[in-house]
Amino acid sequence: MISRRCFITGCFGLVAGFWWPQVAFTQDKPASQRQEGAGLPSAEGMSRTTPWDTIQWVERRYKIEAVRFKARDETGIDWLGSDEVIIQTNDAKGSTVSNEIGDIDSGDTHSFDPAISCVVAVRPGVAVLGESSVCEEIGEPAPMFFRVEFWEKDFFLPAGFCIPTTPRPGEHGGPHCANDGTGDDFIGNARIDYSTQELEAALPNVGNDLIETVALDPCPGEICAGFPDYTFTWRITRLPDAQVNLGVLANEAMQRTGARSELEAIAAGLRALRAPNPKKIKPDTAR
Structure with a gap:
């Protein structure tokens, strides 16, 4: 090599x-x-x-897939209703977005099918997290990063005015926006970075994987929706070298x-x- x-x-x-x-x-x-x-x-x-x-x-190649999220504490007061969650992920080549995941209460866990929940190394085109976000077989090299963002949908205003951009050649994007600008509540976000040295040490052999969890930051800057507490879990897998x-x-x-x-x-x-x-x-x- x-x-x-x-x-x-x-x-x-x-x-x-x-x-x-x-x-x-x-x-x-x-x-x-x-x-x-x-x-x-x-x-x-x-x-x-x-x-x-x-x-x-x-070079060594990797992929990252969503595994699950947990609402340790939903937005607002628990007995007033459930959270309707939309998730967006971003990496160096674009974004993915989920459809609405409803009826999320404090203590609930939602699991993804990793085969259709790619976050990094996403196949170019339109990608719906949990439905059609598939990883390319060749993967991506380190260093790599991704950002995940959760929003809770509200229905007090008419349909949103956010228009998603069409993915450029070789990139990926979602068919709609996680936040359509009509009063949706921000749940939290996180950015995850992996260095080359970190991945080489953690995943020395092809086929090795690592599952990790992060607690989302509910109030970056001045954005806050009642101090929700969500975690996001993903899996990173080492693929064959390229x-x-x-x-x-x-x-x-x-x-x-x-x-x-x-x-x-x-x-x-x-x-x-x-x-x-x-x-x-x-x-x-x-x-």
Whole structure:
């Protein structure tokens, strides 16, 4: 297996091969004769001369599926009625959304069929969590993240005005909005991040899985709906490794971002990296 460290070293080696002669030539000139940036290759020029398709490596792949949620305490006063719940998940390639899950009272648990409840590595197109959200067999590489958000539907106002966007090629989205803007109550949300090192340690072999649970934050900022208490449980599974071609990835990134070259697309991806958030999760032993 070619490690990611080897790949990164190879990329910098290629860059150095193009860049170093230019730097050496520039340094031979007196400072008064040099212009800022003179002698340095452009991103477009380096992209045209770099054999991106020959840069390949093998990486580990994973998928994440919803397992269940529990209402430890529903919204509002328990005896006034039940919660009608809609769930939305987001990852790097789009979103999924559930249909309304009704009659949820304090202490109730709702289970998902993981085979149709994919959260990360969702097949492109329209995805309904718990009904038609299916994972692609190839999965996704680490690092990865997802965000989950719960809303309680209200019916005091006419139908909502939220119009969901059509998924772009290679991405996924739901057929409706979790919050349609007509007074729905916010239940809670959470963002989960997994680093490469974390997943490699937790899931060393193909077929390994891990079930974890997070308590949703009911009041991020000033949004609050009577301090509900919900948990969300998911399963992450290691899939077979995949061979990756940098040229293919770079071309896909150029189409999505409008980058003018492979190097610009790679640079945009590096700039978008963010430090993972601490996770308030715990292993789930209920099988």
